[in-house]
Amino acid sequence: MPWLSILMGVSVLGALGVAFIKDDRLAKQATLVVSLVVLALTVAMAVQFSPNGDRFQFAETYDWIPAFGVHYAVAVDGVALVLILLSAVLVPIVVLASWHEAEAGKRSVRTYFALLLVLEAMMIGVFAATDVFLFYVFFEAMLIPMYFMIGSYGGAQRSYAAVKFLLYSLFGGLLMLVAVIALYTVAGKNSFLFTDLLGAIKDPTTQKWLFLGFFIAFAIKAPLWPFHTWLPDAAAQAPAGAAVLLVGVLDKVGTYGMLRFCLELFPEASKWATPVVIALAVIGIVYGAIVAIGQTDIKRLIAYTSISHFGFIAMGVFAMTTNAASGATLYMVNHGFSTGALFLIAGFLIYRRGSQFIDDYGGVQKVAPILAGTFLVAGLSSLSLPGLSPFVSEFLVLTGTFQRYAVPAVIAATGVILAAVYILWMYQRTMNGPTAEAVQGMKDLNHRERWVLIPLIALIIGLGFFPKPMLDVINPAVKETLTNVSVTDPAPAIAKEGQ
Amino acid sequence: MTTHYLVLSALLFAIGGIGVLVRRNAIVVFMCVELMLNACNLAFVTFARQHGNIEGQVIAFFVMIVAAAEVVVGLAIIVTIFRTRRSASVDDASLLKY
């Protein structure tokens, strides 16, 4: 069965349908149903995935532009599968959370929900594409719905944020386009298929230039320090639901691209660039955390924590050990859940009070204990408390990095301390202390909002204690990637007793 | 033998060009454009004669047709502008800027 095409088809058709439903309420319900159907189909697909089978499964390949060897080629390996699962899980949650999101302005409500479904199709496509050109098309096309979601439905400075987001991404995207075309030409295989291009570039200098084209695009997307300043603006201005998808999924395309394309297509160049990338990642981890501590706006603060977390992911990808790369992949998923929950709860909070500024809150726990409790759980997951899912990934990334690069791993681990400061200080200022006057009478989470958070928190706790199902899917794919890069894990110094 | 025709064509073209650049009345500018087109036509016909083939003459016909179409559209625009703004000066029609 062409699972991946069905997934995208259902989303796109759903989007078309929703766009023509006049009644807003009905349009929302239809969106929810469509996204749940996609989720069900994705789960059905994931169940049939055999982790130790072929690397790419559910493959479909059709000619698209035969003259240039462009294919409509989609397939998933373990890494892509978990990211598609992440997208499919987050979309219905975001739909439910955004129930009243688009109503405040004069913009069309049904368009917002149709855009969400279009975005879902793009997200699935970008992770599933196994043709480099097709990947590029999805990579850029993804921007369009997100641009409109920020630019039309965002906060006061939405146009600034939307244009900044678009220009940054386009700049990177065009560099990548140049590299994609050069890759096609230099490889001379008359094909854009990923499998055809593997190992096609032998010359180290060419590899380096092409690597840079891809890497800068991904570093902007991820975002890696110092390409990060668009994210706080975009995330702070975007509606909470769009911010979740932006930080939770869209940005993961950057780190996913590093793992899949940079590493595998340009192994030598990747090794050449590793010191710089790890340095940037470590700077990003510490810097993002320190700047997060100093933020006064809740959503900007969460955005900066994400910059810190993306540093961990990039470090894990480029440490090139199985543990680090698996950890980085798992991190992408877990970060989607934890930051998603954090953004959504912040959204609920802001919706009630009408302000994003931390100083406008205080003592919320007294009036809205469930909201405060869920916020704390989400915050604790963001600071990687053991027992919650982000800990497993952060631990794997750090352990794996330490195996090869001890000093960066130790510096990065200070992020653990800083994370406690930024999360708990924000929590203290918003939720603890005497109840601020403006917060008096704030309503606790209603049933809809609770159902938004229940699956997220259940996943965060569940994967915190049982990460094995995810890691079993990720590990073989990651091992294959590292084999293609021809690196092996450093062996422990003392493997046997009494050595 | 054909040099005089070419010189005449160049003179007509220059007169037309200067007219377009310096005159403000839209009708006059328009006529100057026509003058330039016809200067070209003269050059085309002269070259046809010089090379002994008919390609230049064929192109002259094309130019005439284009000029005729241009007159129809251009005059219509000028008349419309004149009706609404009571002026045939090209400088008054400078709203489409920056």
Place this chain on the structure above:
Amino acid sequence: MEPAEIISHTGGVIGAGWLLIALPLLGAAVLLLGGRRTDKWGHFLGVALAVASFVVAVLAFVQLLGFAPGERRRGVALYEFIPGVANMGLLIDPLSISFALLITGVGSLIHIYSIGYMSHDTDRRRFFGYLNLFVAAMLLLVLADNYVALFIGWEGVGLASYLLIGFWQYKPSAATAAKKAFVVNRVGDFGLLIAIFIMFSTFGSVAFADVFPKAGGASAGTLTAIGLLLLLGACGKSAQLPLQSWLLDAMEGPTPVSALIHAATMVTAGVYLVVRSGAAFFPADSTASLVVTIVGVATLLAGAIIGTAKDDIKKALAGSTMSQIGYMMLAAGLGVAGYAFAIAHLITHGFFKANLFLGAGSVMHGMNDEVDMRKYGGLRSLMPITFVTFLIGYLAIIGFPLLSGYFTKDGIIETAMEHSAILGWLAVIGAGITGFYMSRLVFMTFFGERRWAADAHPHESPSVMTWPLIVLSIGSIGLGGYLILSNRLMVFLGPAVGQPEELPAFHFFSPVGLATLALVALGAAYAWLKYGRAEVPAVAPRGSFLTTFARRDLYGDALNEALFMRPGQWLTRLAVFFDNRGIDGVVNGLAAGIGGTSGRLRRIQTGYVRSYALSIFIGAAVLAGAWFVVGTL
């Protein structure tokens, strides 16, 4: 004698050891997720599950005793946690079962006590939920068979501590104290985390069963690094110098929390970590173990000095906790000879310090939550049970002959003396200060004039609070002697932590013991002169430089503020400024530059047809000229 091998085990109560953790965890889940529906019976559920966990611990203990001493380290595999890195499993051996019994036993008593203590609090159910969560996390910490699972418990107790210190979160001081505790603990956790990384990259595993046997093969530098990093973790959790500052603030939490978490169990986790890893990473006479003893002695003195100057009864007791854990650390740093004494003191301290804290809570309960001892006085006749039990706890902690503390603390001092005279004498001095500050506390609270606030009506606490006190005071009397005499605990722990070739003999009234007793008596007598016989002023006198030094917690907070907080704030501000003006400034500057240029360029579009015509003309001329020039070349 080296520690015995770990034998994998299934079946029986030990095989179902996960119940120990699962039962209180279930309680926490029900109470925290159940919401207000569980308000009515929540505290009973909390108590029932803690007691059930204690019953499981006792049964497991009994089953463990059924094995030969050399076979008492049972590893129970649970499930594959992180493939290739760590599996979830329990190690039930004499050391962990001792802790499990202490945690569930004292924990259950404190649960029961809290029913009464928290009876007026509308959030009592939430309190029990957190307490259950703590018990579960603490049991995971001590029962885990690898460092990653231990770390989960380690941070889990940190979370529970955070939640419970900040239980009255509407008080800004409580919220700040909670955050401080968590952040300082994270500094320690950072050390533990790095230690785990080194272990994994050196030994390829984090399981005790793999790491300990292989440790001998690692280089001395690696072992020292792991040891010191583990010690950093231990310092954070156990409030040892230099990470001690959070414990005094942690007294913002409800008193049962101070008793359970910040006296009897959680703060001793650092000692557990050192003892558990001792054979592998803190071998006798290594640098790491030397640092452990130094940290221990420094903290035992610092805590005692802080204890002398506090008027807040809970803070005085917190200083005392620091000090007593310092003794345990000192013992844990002495190698195989000290482990049994460290654990014995840990267990008896668990009893008498819980006893003292709960007694203090009982006093506060009767005095409208007043904590200032200058407003107490003469309470002995109004709170007879609290007074008697408190007195027993007091006598136990100062090492009154034949009570628990006498045996365990004396054991530590004697062992330290054999190791190094300096350490030993410093420990003796610490005991003398203990005699002073604890006597001061007792005299100010229960003796002397009544200096109560006008609206205070002291009364004895209800029996649900006094019964736990009575049980704990029985432990404070007899447990020390039972554990130490004929080396019962040392022999029992031998298979888990090793034991010296020659078992020490306990001497009643050895010279060192007599010297200690004399110093303690001197301290108590001085306290009597200053606080028993003399009048206690209602406002603390200014005191000498030394008093201020002690009152200000030896300037620990001031030091942290000057070294970390203020530079941190500056760094944060600088980073935010740099981000907005520096990085984003470049981006926005670039955008503004392009925007400005295009703003100027568009002026060319004047709207005049003739200027367009001119530009076309010039363009044509330039092209023609260029063509001409190129053509002639």
